[in-house]
């Protein structure tokens with residue numbers, strides 16, 4: 001599964017410190033960054049880029 005060119009670097013998960021790979025489409029037209037390590041999920045957004053931005057905008061734990 002190739003990485004797309006849209007990938008801005010994601011900050012580590014605020015809960016467990018794991019760096020998520022990328023945002024995924026969790027529902028039709030709804031994107032978010034999931035953490036596979038602790039099962040948390042970032043803010044929902046309309047597209048992959050925005051989901052990544054919202055994830056990165058969250059305060060550090």
Ligand SMILES: [Zn+2]
Nearest residue numbers: 013016035038
């Ligand atoms: Zn995590």
